[in-house]
Amino acid sequence: MAGGVYDVVDEPLLLTEEELAGLRGEPVAPSLLSTRRVLPLEDEPSSVVQRYLFPTEKFRGEWRRHWIELGREIVIGVVATLIMGYATGYMARHNVPTGVSIVILVWLAVLFVLGWRVCDWWFDRFILTNKRVMVVSGIVTRKVAMMPLLRVTDMKYVQSPLGRILKYGTFELESAGQDQALRKVENLPNPNELYLRIVEEMYEPEAVEARLGRVTESEFDDDGT
Structure with missing residues (x-):
């Protein structure tokens, strides 16, 4: 401001396509479809994992243990x-x-x-589906441990100071049963992201389907949204 006169500086206004559509009065799909709170998943399981999934099971992701395992x-x-x-x-x-x-x-x-x-580390996988979590390990002797998501009563992950720096942690799963084939899984990468992914699958499966783009526009119309 100089002598009571304001200087106006023209700057470009950057808007997203969704924001422009809203200004034009066009219908905008719910933000749930475009919001990614976690990283995108692979569309299909690898050949190492596919043999352990049944046809009606929906694959959500697979992870190798962090390289700190080696x-x-x-x-x-x-x-x-x-x-x-x-x-x-x-x-x-x-x-x-x-x-x-x-x-x-x-x-x-x-x-x-x-x-x-x-x-052995390469073929060791932690697997998440819409029904269970699994750990597949071993080269000659294969071992498959699993726990249904419906039986998980408590879940937490622990990160040491080094784990926080290198982004790995240990998962601990508790279930209602006494015998647990899968209780502690060590050295999993990006534990916070994985924790959110499992919790979302347990409590908001519809949100997972929407985020993966599997909810059609007609389904939104039926709900009136």
Whole structure:
């Protein structure tokens, strides 16, 4: 403002398509269809998971455990490689070819075990459907643990300080029954998002269907909204 006169600065007004439609008086679908409180899901389960779902079950998502699950294996692999390098160099300088061969064979054996553990982690999945939660694990011997969502009476997740930094946590599920095949699942990624997804599936299944775009306009018209 200078000398009692206001300076007007023209700035572009940015509006979304929904807001423009509202200003024009056009009908706007409920915001539930466009609002994403959690990340989008895959449309179809992977081949690892699909065999464990029955036809009328609605797939909601699958998750591998956080890479921190392999923290010990990563440390062992790095340490074993450093030791192998030092040992082979030492024996080569002292002309002990047999020792070099033995060290390399031991190192390869360690890498094989670690590789097997990585494959086990790759095929280990936490699965959510509209009816249950499951954990599928194992390569040669497959293990499938499940709990119906209707039987879940309490659920929480715990994050350590490191888990908050790296975004992983441990889920604990309580059910009405005494015997629980699935009670504690450790090192799941993005636990807050996963927690909200499970709770939404338990208490607001219609909201899940709408958010995934499976509610048609006729269904909204029938409700009068």
